[in-house]
Amino acid sequence: MPPDHAAPGGQPPVPSATQAAPWRPGTLAVVAGRPGREPDGPLNAPLVLASSYHQGGPTGYARSGNPTWTALEDALGQLEGGTAVTFASGVAAVAAVLDLLPLGATVVAPDVAYSGTLALLAEQEAAGRLRVRRVAITDTDAVRRALGERPATALLWLESPSNPLLEVADLPALAAAGAAAGALVAVDNTFATPLLQRPLELGAHLAVHSVTKALSGHSDLLLGAVVSRGPELAERLARIRTRTGAVPGPAEAWLALRGLRTLALRVDRAGANAADLASWLATRREVAHVRYPGLPADPGHARARTQMRGFGSIVAFEVVGGAPAADRVVAGCRLWVPATSLGGVESTLERRRRWSAEARAVPEGLVRLSVGIEDVDDLRTDLAAALASAPRAASTQPSR
Numbered sequence: 001m002p003p004d005h006a007a008p009g010g011q012p013p014v015p016s017a018t019q020a021a022p023w024r025p026g027t028l029a030v031v032a033g034r035p036g037r038e039p040d041g042p043l044n045a046p047l048v049l050a051s052s053y054h055q056g057g058p059t060g061y062a063r064s065g066n067p068t069w070t071a072l073e074d075a076l077g078q079l080e081g082g083t084a085v086t087f088a089s090g091v092a093a094v095a096a097v098l099d100l101l102p103l104g105a106t107v108v109a110p111d112v113a114y115s116g117t118l119a120l121l122a123e124q125e126a127a128g129r130l131r132v133r134r135v136a137i138t139d140t141d142a143v144r145r146a147l148g149e150r151p152a153t154a155l156l157w158l159e160s161p162s163n164p165l166l167e168v169a170d171l172p173a174l175a176a177a178g179a180a181a182g183a184l185v186a187v188d189n190t191f192a193t194p195l196l197q198r199p200l201e202l203g204a205h206l207a208v209h210s211v212t213k214a215l216s217g218h219s220d221l222l223l224g225a226v227v228s229r230g231p232e233l234a235e236r237l238a239r240i241r242t243r244t245g246a247v248p249g250p251a252e253a254w255l256a257l258r259g260l261r262t263l264a265l266r267v268d269r270a271g272a273n274a275a276d277l278a279s280w281l282a283t284r285r286e287v288a289h290v291r292y293p294g295l296p297a298d299p300g301h302a303r304a305r306t307q308m309r310g311f312g313s314i315v316a317f318e319v320v321g322g323a324p325a326a327d328r329v330v331a332g333c334r335l336w337v338p339a340t341s342l343g344g345v346e347s348t349l350e351r352r353r354r355w356s357a358e359a360r361a362v363p364e365g366l367v368r369l370s371v372g373i374e375d376v377d378d379l380r381t382d383l384a385a386a387l388a389s390a391p392r393a394a395s396t397q398p399s400r
């Protein structure tokens with residue numbers, strides 16, 4: 001192995017800056033990242049499996065770059081309006097953002113968010129690498145106060161809508177406050193996808209994705225991405241990827257790009273199904289509280305309307321009767337698949353507190369739905385039958 005796998009000059013290749021494309025997002029999802037038109041050249045980016053390249057080019061070794069990643073990065077960059085760097089998983093993308101920070105830096109982070117991000121922050125904090133100030137991100141004034149405390153904030157981490165409580169942060173206000181405090185502002189945009197929300201346009205420096213979820217959409221791979229405003233952060237992130245080796249597999253990148261081509265159709269259909277099911281769930285006596293920003297009564301609805309183009313395909317609800325009743329609902333489904341993860345074409349559900357890493361603020365009886373693209377009547381019928389198995393617990397445990 002050569003002593004340094006990044007290019008002869010010792011630096012990984014610079015991610016190419018994304019051109020401002022004339023197409024709308026639904027079109028970009030289909031066309032961005034395609035190779036140029038060459039007679040008899042492939043229409044779509046081919047899968048390039050290689051660890052090594054003929055010498056003389058800027059990449060040299062596949063830990064520094066791969067043409068299939070580049071195609072996916074081109075597409076994700078155009079969709080988010082920035083420069084994308086892909087990683088081996090969503091968590092690897094989160095970790096790369098934290099790697100941008102100096103030792104001992106302060107992060108302002110949500111008290112409830114994706115459990116893997118919270119666990120990573122807690123472990124970095126326990127190891128003395130980072131300081132973490134946790135805030136309720138729906139409380140804009142509380143976030144502003146946390147940003148103003150000493151020592152100064154290096155990173156404001158936001159997730160909106162959040163996993164699994166579907167909380168909506170005021171992204172334009174918080175991005176402005178973070179930037180004014182001199183912090184880097186990152187938004188985990190996994191739940192919305194760039195079709196429904198574009199954090200860089202709303203003022204963030206970085207949009208982070210678990211590409212594992214809706215962007216790839218078929219529950220068959222792990223991948224992550226960070227899209228940066230401007231090439232300087234993207235260059236630093238690409239260097240971190242090369243140094244830590246958190247590289248995507250080319251096959252995963254190819255599958256993700258293939259999945260991305262149908263993103264607009266899937267987001268539309270799954271979002272319509274989710275809206276339908278959320279309103280229906282709100283009428284059910286077995287259900288105590290439905291969380292979905294698309295519901296007019298949801299506390300995040302007004303904000304979501306101003307910063308999102310739709311409300312997404314994730315719905316959470318609390319089952320009357322707590323954990324035992326919720327477990328019974330999950331187990332009672334025949335069409336809905338009891339499984340973790342989200343954003344696939346198939347509808348899945350789980351009780352989130354079955355995971356020990358889940359935030360204590362998440363109710364024990366909370367079931368998170370990842371709504372897929374099946375016929376919504378079948379989804380409703382199946383869930384109705386499963387809910388009908390819950391009231392036995394409700395009658396013995398009044399919890400409303």
Ligand SMILES: *Cc1c(COP(=O)(O)O)cnc(C)c1O
Nearest residue numbers: 089090091114163190210212223
């Ligand atoms: C799943 C998820 C992640 C982590 O992504 P992986 O691809 O599983 O590593 C990060 N953020 C959110 C909001 C997620 O749902």
